[in-house]
Amino acid sequence: xxxxxxxxxxxxxxxxxxxxxxxxxxxxxxxxxxxxxxxxxxxxxxxxxxxxxxxxxxxxxxxxxxxxxxxxxxxxxxxxxxxxxxxxxxxxxxxxxxxxxxxxxxxxxxxxxxxxxxxxxxxxxxxxxxxxxxxxxxxxxxxxxxxxxxxxxxxxxxxxxxxxxxxxxxxxxxxxxxxxxxxxxxxxxxxxxxxxxxxxxxxxxxxxxxxxxxxxxxxxxxxxxxxxxxxxxxxxxxxxxxxxxxxxxxxxxxxxxxxxxxxxxxxxxxxxxxxxxxxxxxxxxxxxxxxxxxxxxxxxxxxxxxxxxxxxxxxxxxxxxxxxxxxxxxxxxxxxxxxxxxxxxxxxxxxxxxxxxxxxxxxxxxxxxxxxxxxxx
Numbered sequence: 001x002x003x004x005x006x007x008x009x010x011x012x013x014x015x016x017x018x019x020x021x022x023x024x025x026x027x028x029x030x031x032x033x034x035x036x037x038x039x040x041x042x043x044x045x046x047x048x049x050x051x052x053x054x055x056x057x058x059x060x061x062x063x064x065x066x067x068x069x070x071x072x073x074x075x076x077x078x079x080x081x082x083x084x085x086x087x088x089x090x091x092x093x094x095x096x097x098x099x100x101x102x103x104x105x106x107x108x109x110x111x112x113x114x115x116x117x118x119x120x121x122x123x124x125x126x127x128x129x130x131x132x133x134x135x136x137x138x139x140x141x142x143x144x145x146x147x148x149x150x151x152x153x154x155x156x157x158x159x160x161x162x163x164x165x166x167x168x169x170x171x172x173x174x175x176x177x178x179x180x181x182x183x184x185x186x187x188x189x190x191x192x193x194x195x196x197x198x199x200x201x202x203x204x205x206x207x208x209x210x211x212x213x214x215x216x217x218x219x220x221x222x223x224x225x226x227x228x229x230x231x232x233x234x235x236x237x238x239x240x241x242x243x244x245x246x247x248x249x250x251x252x253x254x255x256x257x258x259x260x261x262x263x264x265x266x267x268x269x270x271x272x273x274x275x276x277x278x279x280x281x282x283x284x285x286x287x288x289x290x291x292x293x294x295x296x297x298x299x300x301x302x303x304x305x306x307x308x309x310x311x312x313x314x315x316x317x318x319x320x321x322x323x324x325x326x327x328x329x330x331x332x333x334x335x336x337x338x339x340x341x342x343x344x345x346x347x348x349x350x351x352x353x354x355x356x357x358x359x360x361x362x363x364x365x366x367x368x369x370x371x372x373x374x375x376x377x
Contacts, residue, residue, distance in 0.1 A: 151183060266352035307331050
């Protein structure tokens with residue numbers, strides 16, 4: 001049950017042929033003249049992405065890129081967990097687990113593998129990387145059991161690192177990974193030497209006293225959060241309440257899946273990245289099991305007890321969720337690093353979320369921040 005088995009991505013050609021046929025017979029939705037995105041994804045943007053998927057995107061090239069790294073699966077708590085495990089040639093390397101979110105995948109971190117495991121500068125910290133697919137996502141799914149929320153996933157990740165023989169390590173993440181990494185520090189404080197996140201999801205509790213220490217940046221971040229809640233939050237509500245209803249549409253239409261997932265992938269992202277992540281969900285049949293994560297997280301009785309104490313580093317990128325430091329320090333008692341970056345990404349439309357996939361969009365800044373964070377621990 002604890003065996004670690006080698007894994008390679010090898011999608012049957014029949015699946016790719018079926019996908020191509022579906023992309024050739026799309027029924028496009030009606031759209032109002034002059035659509036600007038205020039109603040959601042526009043036909044123009046989805047048509048552009050679909051055309052790239054049909055004529056340019058190379059799944060076999062992505063397979064080859066993934067298979068160039070050591071990949072494995074192991075059963076944890078009844079589920080088959082997929083992960084990349086790339087060890088540094090450096091003897092002084094620090095183990096680190098990197099966790100993605102939705103609608104991302106392990107593809108989020110492919111660009112950082114080489115600079116983190118084998119830095120050109122011998123003085124820079126090096127890392128042994130463990131990059132798992134979340135339970136129910138991509139090659140770790142579909143899941144066969146309920147209850148896979150952030151807390152159950154945290155315990156699975158601690159078991160995974162134990163199983164790999166890592167006694168001390170860094171936990172890092174983006175999106176859902178930014179929720180799981182701090183919990184790893186809470187669950188295994190004797191093993192997690194530091195936590196690095198690109199979002200620290202701390203929200204107002206309703207106590208007006210929390211605003212007493214807010215400065216202009218904090219209020220601006222709160223205003224940004226309010227805008228997101230009023231204009232972009234419908235995916236979270238639906239995932240949290242009726243994921244299985246939506247799953248029928250996502251499982252039956254690759255274009256529907258692309259449009260739904262790409263709403264959280266800004267126009268500044270390159271088409272290959274958007275489609276690579278979407279194609280993994282389609283070809284593994286995990287579009288529905290992945291969004292169950294939101295339902296399970298919304299319906300769990302497990303709650304954090306008190307603030308975390310593991311050293312926390314936060315790297316915030318312009319265009320992404322803006323963490324609010326007074327609230328973060330309420331939930332995390334040991335914030336040791338707080339940095340904000342503007343990667344000068346293309347701005348896109350009013351709903352663009354440039355910077356959310358910092359490991360891909362701003363690789364050098366992201367890698368540099370992790371290196372400095374670990375060096376400071």
